[in-house]
Amino acid sequence: MLVTAGIDAGAATTKAVVLSEEHVILGKGVVPSRADLAAAAEAAFLLALEQAGLAREAIAYVVSTGFGRYMVPFRDIQVTDLTSHAQGALYYFPSTRSVLDIGAQSTRVSHIEPWGRVKVFRLNAKCAAGAGTFLVRVAKYLEVPLEDLGPLSLRSEEPQPISSVCAVLAETEIINHLTAGIKLEDILKGAMLAIADQGLGLLKRVGVEPEVTLTGGVSKNVGMVAALRQQLGQHINVSADGEEGSFFAGAQGAGILGFMRLKKLRGAG
Amino acid sequence: MSRNGLFAAGVDVGSTQTKGIIVDRQRRILGRSLLDTGANVTRAAERGYEAALGEAGLTPADIAFVVGTGYGRYRVTFGNAQISEIGCHARGAKLVFPGTHTVLDIGGQDSKVIRVGDEGEVVDFSMNDKCAAGTGRFLAMAADTMDLALENIGDISLRSTTHLPITTTCTVFVESEIVAYLARGRKPEDILRGMHRAIASRCTSLMHRVGVEEEVTFTGGVSLNIGMVKALEEALEMGVNVSPESHYVGAIGAALFALERAQAGMAAVREG
Numbered sequence: 001m002l003v004t005a006g007i008d009a010g011a012a013t014t015k016a017v018v019l020s021e022e023h024v025i026l027g028k029g030v031v032p033s034r035a036d037l038a039a040a041a042e043a044a045f046l047l048a049l050e051q052a053g054l055a056r057e058a059i060a061y062v063v064s065t066g067f068g069r070y071m072v073p074f075r076d077i078q079v080t081d082l083t084s085h086a087q088g089a090l091y092y093f094p095s096t097r098s099v100l101d102i103g104a105q106s107t108r109v110s111h112i113e114p115w116g117r118v119k120v121f122r123l124n125a126k127c128a129a130g131a132g133t134f135l136v137r138v139a140k141y142l143e144v145p146l147e148d149l150g151p152l153s154l155r156s157e158e159p160q161p162i163s164s165v166c167a168v169l170a171e172t173e174i175i176n177h178l179t180a181g182i183k184l185e186d187i188l189k190g191a192m193l194a195i196a197d198q199g200l201g202l203l204k205r206v207g208v209e210p211e212v213t214l215t216g217g218v219s220k221n222v223g224m225v226a227a228l229r230q231q232l233g234q235h236i237n238v239s240a241d242g243e244e245g246s247f248f249a250g251a252q253g254a255g256i257l258g259f260m261r262l263k264k265l266r267g268a269g
Numbered sequence: 270m271s272r273n274g275l276f277a278a279g280v281d282v283g284s285t286q287t288k289g290i291i292v293d294r295q296r297r298i299l300g301r302s303l304l305d306t307g308a309n310v311t312r313a314a315e316r317g318y319e320a321a322l323g324e325a326g327l328t329p330a331d332i333a334f335v336v337g338t339g340y341g342r343y344r345v346t347f348g349n350a351q352i353s354e355i356g357c358h359a360r361g362a363k364l365v366f367p368g369t370h371t372v373l374d375i376g377g378q379d380s381k382v383i384r385v386g387d388e389g390e391v392v393d394f395s396m397n398d399k400c401a402a403g404t405g406r407f408l409a410m411a412a413d414t415m416d417l418a419l420e421n422i423g424d425i426s427l428r429s430t431t432h433l434p435i436t437t438t439c440t441v442f443v444e445s446e447i448v449a450y451l452a453r454g455r456k457p458e459d460i461l462r463g464m465h466r467a468i469a470s471r472c473t474s475l476m477h478r479v480g481v482e483e484e485v486t487f488t489g490g491v492s493l494n495i496g497m498v499k500a501l502e503e504a505l506e507m508g509v510n511v512s513p514e515s516h517y518v519g520a521i522g523a524a525l526f527a528l529e530r531a532q533a534g535m536a537a538v539r540e541g
Contacts, residue, residue, distance in 0.1 A: 169378055
C-alpha cells in the first residue's frame with residue numbers, strides 16, 4: 001500500500017493528513033502553529049500517523065504547503081497553497097472552478113482548470129479585514145468562544161451592519177453596539193457580513209466561475225459560510241460539516257500532489 | 270455664581286478621549302479638561318464640559334455658545350452647533366502656532382492632514398479612518414503586546430540605535446511580527462523605533478497627498494509621544510510644532526468658532 005502525507009503549515013493551525021492511494025484520509029491531525037512551525041508540523045504529523053495506525057517509515061512521500069511550508073524539516077517537496085487547495089477542492093467537488101481559501105491571516109482566490117492547474121489568482125495577506133483573525137478578535141470582544149460564533153450568528157434576525165472595514169477599528173463599533181443593547185447574534189451576523197464582503201471582494205475581482213468551493217479555516221464556521229453564500233448570492237461548496245474536508249483541503253491537496261509526483265518519479269525511473 | 274464677560278466653550282469628543290476648552294473674549298484659555306471617552310459618548314461630552322467649566326470657575330449659564338466637534342460631536346447634546354474636526358483643528362492650530370500651514374493630527378482611530386490658509390481656513394485635507402495602521406491604535410497595540418505603558422513607549426524608542434524594519438502594515442498582523450522579534454531577542458527599543466517609523470512613513474505619505482507647507486503643526490493625542498515627534502521630523506526632514514496644547518487643538522478650534530458665533534449673535538442683536 002502506497003501512502004503519502006500532506007502537511008499544511010498555516011498561520012494559526014498546522015494540519016496534517018495521511019492519504020491512501022485512493023486519496024482517502026487515513027488519519028489527520030491539527031495543532032496550533034504558534035512560534036515553532038517545525039515542532040507544530042511534527043506534532044500534527046504524529047497525530048495523523050497515530051490515527052492511521054502507521055509508522056513514519058510507511059509514508060512514501062511528504063509534501064508540505066501553507067505559509068510555513070519551508071519550515072517542515074521532514075518534507076520531500078513543498079507546494080504553494082494555491083496548488084494544494086485546488087487539488088483538495090477538486091477531490092470533494094470535481095466541478096470546482098473557483099477556489100476561495102480564507103485562512104487566519106490571508107485570503108486567496110483562484111480559477112482552476114478541471115485538472116487543478118491554477119489559471120489566475122489573487123491574494124490578500126496584508127490586511128486582517130476579510131480574514132479569519134477578524135473573527136477571532138470579534139469572539140474576544142464579545143466574550144463568546146470561537147466555536148460558538150457560527151451557531152450563534154445563525155439566530156440573528158436583524159443583522160446590525162458595521163461600517164468599519166478594519167478589524168481593529170471595528171472593535172470600537174462593536175463595543176458601541178453592545179453598549180447600545182443590540183443583541184449579540186445581530187452584532188455578530190453584521191460583523192460576519194462585513195468580513196464576507198471583504199473576502200468576496202477579492203473573488204469578484206478575478207470573476208466568479210462556478211462552482212465555487214470554500215477552503216481554509218473559515219470553512220469550519222457555519223455562520224461565515226452562510227454569510228459568504230448570502231453576500232455572493234450563489235452557492236458555495238463546503239465539505240463537509242463533520243468531515244471537515246474544506247478545513248483539511250490544503251493538507252489533503254498536498255498529499256494528492258505527493259501521489260502525482262511519485263507517479264512521475266516512477267515513470268522516469 | 271455667574272461672572273461677567275463673554276465666554277465660549279469647545280468640546281472635542283474623540284474616539285478615545287474627550288477634550289473640553291473654555292475661552293474668554295480675548296481668546297485666552299480659562300479652563301480645559303481631558304478624559305477617556307469610554308462607551309457612553311453623551312456622558313463623556315457632558316463630563317468634559319463640566320470639568321472644563323469647573324477649572325474656569327464658571328457655570329453653564331456663563332457660556333454664550335458651545336461648539337461640539339470630533340467623532341462624537343452629535344452627542345454634544347448641549348452644544349449650540351457642531352463643526353467638523355477638520356475645520357476646528359485648522360483654526361485651533363493657527364491660534365497655538367500662528368505660522369501653521371499644515372496640520373497633522375494623529376488620533377486614536379484616525380489620522381488627518383489639513384493644509385491651512387493664512388486665516389486659519391481649510392485649503393485641502395486628507396484623512397485615513399479606514400485602517401488602523403498609521404493611527405494611535407497601532408502604537409497602543411504595540412504597547413499592549415510588549416506589556417509597556419503607552420505613555421512610556423516614545424521615550425523608550427529614543428534609546429534605539431539601530432533600524433529594525435517593521436514590514437507588516439496591518440495592526441492585527443504586526444502583533445506576530447513584534448512577538449517574533451522579541452522571540453529572537455531583539456530589543457524592545459529597537460522594535461518600538463521601527464513601529465514609530467512605520468507610522469511616520471504612513472502619515473507622511475498622507476501628508477504628501479495634500480502637500481506639505483511649513484510650518485507643520487502636529488496635533489492629537491499621539492503628538493504627546495516624543496518618539497513619534499522625532500520619527501516624524503526624521504521622515505519629513507523638517508521640524509514640527511508641538512506643544513502641551515497640541516492635544517486640545519480640536520477643542521480650542523471649536524471654542525474659537527463658538528466665540529465668533531457668540532460675537533456674531535451679539536452683533537446681530539445690536540444691529541437688530
